Amino acid sequence: MQELVERIKRDGVYVGGGIIKVDAFLNHQLDAGLMGRIGRELADRFADAGVVGVTKILTAESSGIPPALCAAQVLNVPLIYARKKTPLTMSKQVYYAEAPSRTKGGMVPLMVSPDYLGAADRVLIIDDFLATGQTLLALVDIVRQSGAVLCGVGCVVEKVFEPGRAAVAAVFPHGPILSLAQINITEGELVVSG
Template structure:
């Protein structure tokens, strides 16, 4: 998506070989007009899937997921992150390992918000190693709901998350796909 790639080139900050900081429009300060455009693009890409629910993980996933929810007019559920949970009776939970922070968290969604009739679209801000998305897929499976696809704002294609999803034949749409960082510059994948 050219609008997003241009914004990443303009405002993104490359830190080392693997980190892109986009805290001025995506995950600390948020550009609402850009979010709206991203949400509409997710809708364009997944509108034939009859999505009934959008899932994401707090906090950075909430903005793009809500924007998508506005385009689909379906509820958005964000999984809560916890260090650990004792009471689990009415929750679906999954373990998510963060390579960035080198810690494991549990994510949880109340069971009442996910049913076997749901056709789910997962939305997240970043796809790197795919741990958060895998956790949400685990939860969708626990609920016997259907995963219709995964929509990502920024994918770092050189990390393993995209490959894992492709191997499982999951429809994955990333609005910006980063091939590599070269000398502080972002190199995008060619559009298919």
């Protein structure tokens, strides 16, 4: 997605330690128009990959919500986001997994209510980044706990210098794993392609 590639080149900053700051348009301040086009692009790419019959989109709170919501709007399906804290309104029985967070430090719990995800669902997982793949693996685990069918995994930005794609492919070998922009680091500089 060329517009996204250009935006990362203009506003993305490599801060070291494998962390790429894109909070000018994706992780803190949102470019709503760009998010809408990202949602459309993800939906179109999944359709091109032969994905049909999606009933739910799953993401992790909070940075995965904007692109996942925009894709859900295009596909006209509900979005579920895995909660990091259990609200009083959530049932006691949940699908549960944990993932390490590089930006927050430590392990992050992810929970989804069985009220909203079940064996009759066909699910796309959409998140902001594909890096180590640990958050995506936790979401895949939640989909499997629910008995739902995983139809595809999509991310806005992929850090190709990290093992995330291989980690996700190891547990989801036959489905599409998509990213709209790929980032590498060469001599401390971002190299972005689409």
